[in-house]
Amino acid sequence: MNSETWQNLLHLESRDIVSNWFEKIHNRKLSARRAKEIISSARQGREYFRSASTASFAVRPLLAFYGVASLCRSLTLLHRWDAGEEGLKQGHGLETVAWSATLSGDLHLALASIYKLRIRTCGGLFSDLVTVTNSRTVWHVYDRAVPMPVDNKKQKLGQELCFLDILERLPDIGNTVSGGGNQKWIRLDDFIYSSEFGAEISVHGTPDHPVCIEYADAGFDLSKRNDPYNSSAEITVLKADENLFRKYLPQLIDTRVIRTMGGQPSPHLVSKFPQGSWFSQISITYMVSFIIGMLARYFPTHWSALMGGEKGDAIWPQINAAQMYIETALPELILEIVGNSIFDNKEL
Template sequence: MNSDVWQSLLHLESRDIVSDWFERIHGRKLNARRAKEIIASARQGREYFRSASTASFAVRPLLAFYGVASLCRSLTLLHRRDSGEEGLRQGHGLEAIAWSATLSSDLPVALASISKLRVRTCGGLFSDLVAATHKRTMLRVYDRTIPVPFDNEEQRLGRETSLSDILDRLPDISTDVSAERPRRWIRLKNFVYSPDSGATITVHGTPDHPVCIEYAGAGFELSPEEDPYDASAERTVLKIDETGVKKYFPQVLDTRVIRTMGGNPSPHLVSRFSPDAWFSQLSITYMVSFILGMLARYFPTHWGALMGGEKGDAIWPNINAAQTYVEAALPELVLEVIADSLFAPRLEVADGSLSNASGDA
């Protein structure tokens, strides 16, 4: 556990601070009951993560997911203007799709099929989290934040994705690359966006990179960057106007384990999960933690075999790396959403009446 991050998250366990944050975000006071709900979930999250950090890997992903869910619950409650715990939907907001059938073969075949495990979004904490934080969604590219220029609240329920879809897009995880599974991310050099001129993105790579080809197919114009100081550099510029960027907004994920020389996350342009689905890094991290936690919980034989050197365990290094990523990323992402809510005034107005809001929540 990163002590600096968790020291900052301790602010979520202070009634005075939580009340101040709530009033700054929503323009209204927070009552005692709702303050206690936010604090209780934050405290649970910290204790689950603490337990996970010292637990055997046999149960570590499960404990970590309970920590993820608790912190996300606290974050959701902080960002809900008008209702507390009683207004949250039951369940995690994700459902496993035919996991028993996927893992029903002999153990070596079943282990090799773990990457195919699929989840579907449904009503629950995941959808509540997206709805509560959608107007606070920002991309962080080195020293700047970029607002997501569309309303991400109504994430259509029933979207499906697989574990391999997620792992292939996390730049902290070195998945195997092949003709069937090309690289799904490319490192960003720069990302400039404005409502008037659209987006200009510079990446470290050539126009024939699979990610560049995907975005070209979505309407981005590609050209090599000319660098008079480094003629051998291979960089590509992707441009699109405001109308096009709203239709196919870039999926950007950054590293949380592998850092730059300055210790900062390294942003990457990533393949979209589908043309009509865009996910924040927080929601993607929630999904991968759910999959690992439920796999450890409901399929302990398969989970133990992964750790035990059984035939078919080639995915184990990536599973291990994904768990390391979850524990590093989720607490930081929660802090970033809170910071964006407090210091990005453009995103604070939910209904155009913030200045007139009053009363106790």
């Protein structure tokens, strides 16, 4: 647990501070009961993460997911002015899709099929989290914060993803985790956006990179320029007007474990999810934690086999890296969203 990050998260456990934040976000007073609800979830999240940090990997992902859910509940309650805990939908907001069938049969074949595990969005904490945070989405491009025009109406229930869809889009996990295929992300150089002129996205790489090709196929204009800091490197510039940008909203994900030399997260342009779905980074982190946590909880034989070096365990290094990402990223993302809401509280 990063001591500085968790020290800052203690603000969510102070009634005076939470009340002040709530008033800044919503321009209304926070009741004592609502303050206790926000604080209790934040405190519970801290304890789950503390327990996870010292627990065996046999249960660590499950404890971490409970911590993720608790912190996300606290964040959701802080951003809702109209209702408290009684107004939140029951459940995690994600459901497994035919996991028993996917993991049936010989153990080594089942382990090799973990990439294929599917989840579906449904009513619950996940959908509540999406509702209150998407309209406040801010992309952090190194030392700049760029507010994004995200339409909550596009976040429909019933969207399905497989584990591989998510893993291969996380730059912290590594290259092409499936062992083949096209790389799904490319490092960002710069990002400029305005509702009047649209977007200009610069990435470190050539126009024939799979991600650049995907966005070009969607209508983005591509051009090349030299990297001023490396004469042998190349930068590709992707441009889109406002209509195209909103229609094919780019997926950005930054690193949290792997940092720049200055210690900042490194932003990446990422391939869109299947069916053109778009997810904020905190919702992606929630989904990864849910999958790993539920795998450890409901399939302990498979989970133990992964940790024990059984045949078919090729996904284990990626799962281990994903768990490290979750425990690093989620607390930081909570702080960023709160900060964005307090200091840049405006409608796009």
